[in-house]
Amino acid sequence: MGCERGGSCQRGSALVAVLAVLFALTVLFISALSFAISRYGQHVKDTNRLVASHLAEAGVAMAQADNSLQTVPLVDSVHNAPNGGTFQYETIAWGPYLLAISEGSFANQRCTVTAVMGNRPHDLFKGAVTVCDERYPFTVSGSSRITGDAFVGPLSMTTGQIRGESPPPDSFHYGALNIVPNLNPPRLDTTTFQSYLRESATREQNATSINAGSLSITTANQSFFEENVTIVVENDVELNGASLTASGQVRSLIARGSLEIKGGTTCVGPIELRSGGYILVQDSCSLQGVLLYAPDSIVFRHSSRFSGVAVSQGRIVFRDRSVSLHPTALCVISSGTLDSSGIFLQSRSRLEAVCTVSSPPLDSVEFPPTVLIDTATTLTGYVLSHALADIRGTVHGSVVTERFDYYLPPTTYVNWVRNAVIDRLKMTYSMPLPLLTSTRNQPLSILSYFDGK
Amino acid sequence: MVNKINKNRATQSGQSGFTLIEVLIAATTFLVGFTLIIALLNQTVTKLSVQELETAREIATDEMFRVLALHDSTSAVSVLKRDDLSYRISRVFTVDFPLVAVDITVAREKTGKELISLYNAFVISPQ
Secondary structure: OHHHHHHHHHHHHHHHHHHHHHHHHHHHHHHHHHHHHHHHHHHHHHHHHHHHHHHHHHHHHHHHHOOOOOOOOEEOOOEEOOOOOEEEEEEOOOOOEEEEEEEEEEOOEEEEEEEEEEOOOOOOOOOOEEEOOOOOOOEEOOEEEEOOEEEEOOOOOOOEEEEOOOOOOHHHHOOOOEEOOOOOOOOOOHHHHHHHHHHHHHHHHOOOEEEOOOEEEOOOOOHHHHHOOEEEEOOOEEEEOOEEEOOOOOEEEEEOOOEEEEOOOEEEOOEEEEEOOOEEEOOOOEEEEEEEEEOOEEEEOOOOEEEEEEEEOOEEEEOOOOEEEEEEEEEEEOOOOOOOOEEEEOOOOEEEEEEEEEOOOHHHOOOOOEEEEOOOOEEEEEEEEOOEEEEOOEEEEEEEOOOEEOOOOHHHOOOOOOOOEEOHHHOOOOOOOOHHHHOOOOOEEOOOOOOOO | OHHHHHHHHHHHHHHHOOOHHHHHHHHHHHHHHHHHHHHHHHHHHHHHHHHHHHHHHHHHHHHHHHHHHHOOOOOEEEEEEEOOEEEEEEEEEEEEOOEEEEEEEEEEOOOOOEEEEEEEEEEOOOO
């Protein structure tokens, strides 16, 4: 009786052991299988994203070749690519530089590309192309100081961080900070800018309303703006609480003095706001698809919102939680003679924009312009500075400048490219350069680091 | 009499079958082996296809960079061998001046299965 019980117990425990082993093996097998499947799925997803990004670029090329693109915003029809994907481009903002957005789509993966180009066919500024998905490689070449976080990582890589002044985190080395002094990035096309000035001058000559003295446009008299295609004001202009819209036809408001936009004013559509001095946008004003031009400075403050093209020969400032929304191009064309010129992003402002600062060669200018991304500010987009870039805040995207100063010993910068030559044609997918540099068939020389003190 | 019968049964039972321990060892060995083989097979198949896909992606990207960099618009088909696998690369151009569209397809040479197809375009300068 006892033996039978004992024997029965032994057999039972063996069965349980077999079941346990079987269960463990099954779990292991299923885990391995699901891991392999998810890895494969991720690869397929990455590949589809790559295909979508190329489709989006095709849309940009099509926008560049489109003869009908002049000054009126345009939405293109959807194009079907032979590989089964689709793409569509759209021009939003206008002025000396057209902003085109192109979206590529392939197998549920989408990619958006923004391009800035001249407002005439083939009058291109094709280099300033950025993929606004916060996952594009971060490239610096130039006199830049990075003291904040720069999120890096091309399409298939894990996003990491670059820190200038504190010990880098473990994820620090993801991506590569490429020091590319011989990048030869595209320059702002000053011919395009000059042609814009001529066109604007022509509009000014053919003005439908010329006002001596100053002008204040409010909700009470805003119909005055809608009745006139081009309004020229001899002195200062104030937009206070007005709501201006334009569709189809470009409307211009040209102030020979300064231009102040306040009191929650909204402007929507292809409206040219031009000043002979400065432009101040404040009090939560909202400008959408608007062109601003001021030779002196353009300042956004008090939570103002902007999308469009802003061009200045002095400085463009965003402060006090002001926001620029996609798509936006901020262009400063500096002569290097003005102190504190450039683009300044300060006090909790947030930009989705292509920022370009053009300047004569650095050694020939008295005051080199700067792109400053201050602490607690964020830029998603692209920075192209022919002078300095001072990045203390956060940048999602690519930065191209002339020189780079670092704060830690060179050996700290793990995986950064040093003393190397990148031949784009031999590069693998694991380290693609931004679109800006991807279409130039020349090796990129990487200079040595120097002691930044 | 009863004892004799029991003895016979025990002898017959011991001779005619395996013990529980033997069955357990055999089952476990079989299961471990089977699982390992399946896992290995699955891993190899997946790795191969991922590797193939990755290589095809690299080839297509390189080819696209080359086309965009050189503005080369000559349609061509070529075969490239990498990691013991052969890939067929075809470049097809559609010119609608000033726009040149390019479709680069990388396929498995043996079976002709398409692995990736990249579509992009560039603008030829007017001169």
